[in-house]
Amino acid sequence: MEKVKEFLTLDKEADETVSRLTVHPHRVGYERSFYNEFALIGLHLDRIEPGFVSCSFKVPPRLTDKNGNLATGAIANIVDEIGSAAVFVIGLPMKVSVDISISFLGTAKLADELEITSRALGQRGDYCGTSVLVRNKATGELIAEGRHSLFSERSSKL
Incomplete structure (x- = not known):
């Protein structure tokens, strides 16, 4: 302890x-x-349409680890937020994350500009899934790949 x-x-x-x-x-x-x-703050939405979100993000100092890399927790947060955005529908109940799986494939340094894309993979009942890719915009290097499952109860008809 x-x-x-x-x-x-x-x-x-x-x-x-x-x-x-x-x-x-x-x-x-x-x-x-x-x-x-x-x-x-600093996340810039480039394109959004049903089932797809694209945005850019410049790595700020507050989200880096002691080695100057974008913290893995910050990447997990990006996967959660941008993955959720791909399946968000105005007027319907907000979906909650039930599972996130992330493969960390590279590192992003302070001031690197990232390109983040999210696609809806499908829906079965009240569950849906998304895929999120985080790339270095200048080099094209894949920094992280995430899978995100979400759930939302249908609103009552009473």
């Missing part, structure tokens, strides 16, 4: 960085949340 506590303890630099974060309350649907500002 002591090793876990030691692992989870922030060093002085990380502690100072966290202490400078300001988390303001927001009005849902009217203002961006801390999550949107921290994890999604």
Whole structure:
């Protein structure tokens, strides 16, 4: 247990960085949340149509690991968000992630520009699946490939 506590303890630099974060309350649907500002700002939507989303993203310093690479957690977040966007339908209940599988095939460095595409793979009942590709825009190198399963209960007819 002591090793876990030691692992989870922030060093002085990380502690100072966290202490400078300001988390303001927001009005849902009217203002961006801390999550949107921290994890999604800088994501630029290039094309969206039913079952397909394409966007670009420049790797910011706040989402890099100690080696200057885009953090794997940030890639997982991108797969979740962009995968969900490919199957989102206005007026229907939001789908929730039930399974995400990611193959990490390369690394993206600070300031690299990424191209992210997501395609709906299909739907069976209340479940649907998407595929998400994360590529380095300049080199075409595949950084990550994700599969994403989502579920949504149909709204009641009562």
